Amino acid sequence: DQQVKQNSPSLSVQEGRISILNCDYTNSMFDYFLWYKKYPAEGPTFLISISSIKDKNEDGRFTVFLNKSAKHLSLHIVPSQPGDSAVYFCAASEEGGGSQGNLIFGKGTKLSVKP
Amino acid sequence: DAGVIQSPRHEVTEMGQEVTLRCKPISGHDYLFWYRQTMMRGLELLIYFNNNVPIDDSGMPEDRFSAKMPNASFSTLKIQPSEPRDSAVYFCASSQVRGLRQFFGPGTRLTVL
Numbered sequence: 001d002q003q004v005k006q007n008s009p010s011l012s013v014q015e016g017r018i019s020i021l022n023c024d025y026t027n028s029m030f031d032y033f034l035w036y037k038k039y040p041a042e043g044p045t046f047l048i049s050i051s052s053i054k055d056k057n058e059d060g061r062f063t064v065f066l067n068k069s070a071k072h073l074s075l076h077i078v079p080s081q082p083g084d085s086a087v088y089f090c091a092a093s094e095e096g097g098g099s100q101g102n103l104i105f106g107k108g109t110k111l112s113v114k115p
Numbered sequence: 116d117a118g119v120i121q122s123p124r125h126e127v128t129e130m131g132q133e134v135t136l137r138c139k140p141i142s143g144h145d146y147l148f149w150y151r152q153t154m155m156r157g158l159e160l161l162i163y164f165n166n167n168v169p170i171d172d173s174g175m176p177e178d179r180f181s182a183k184m185p186n187a188s189f190s191t192l193k194i195q196p197s198e199p200r201d202s203a204v205y206f207c208a209s210s211q212v213r214g215l216r217q218f219f220g221p222g223t224r225l226t227v228l
């Protein structure tokens with residue numbers, strides 16, 4: 001049973017427009033969420049995170065929104081750039097390190113930003 | 116810091132052979148994780164260590180897989196004997212806190228023929 005789901009395997013966006021990547025989770029004990037970006041032949045790199053005490057966290061062009069009642073988070077990239085083309089993984093954990101203290105990853109969404 | 120280092124970057128072997136993947140975590144990180152990435156299953160946690168001690172190996176698919184961490188700066192993941200279905204990218208990651216940000220190595224792409 002997947003606890004973290006990224007239902008869109010791929011997304012194509014025009015350069016300069018907004019990219020919205022979505023992630024759903026089922027475990028209400030998750031209280032810390034991360035987004036990782038992965039280029040081909042490289043390991044995932046940390047992009048941005050959010051704690052459940054917040055509903056929004058912003059870092060430059062990247063903003064993560066958390067809707068706890070819907071168990072949904074999204075990553076917004078504005079404006080999108082060709083260099084943003086990568087696979088984006090959503091991950092969740094219980095920060096307190098409980099039984100789900102490890103990071104649980106979604107399967108990823110491949111973003112393609114067209115020039 | 117050089118980040119998490121993995122070797123080899125690519126490994127091609129024949130079915131039945133032993134494969135050893137290596138990882139050097141970031142200095143000062145108490146947690147080390149081994150993941151496997153496949154198209155079907157995404158990123159799966161295989162095993163993790165805390166202070167060199169294996170804590171949870173429930174993700175290790177079979178007894179053919181084993182992992183060790185003899186010291187704080189080195190870990191191995193061994194597959195013996197290897198099978199074609201083991202073909203995947205294997206990542207090592209380390210962190211200071213278990214459920215927070217992890218730093219990943221570049222991965223080892225394993226192909227078993």
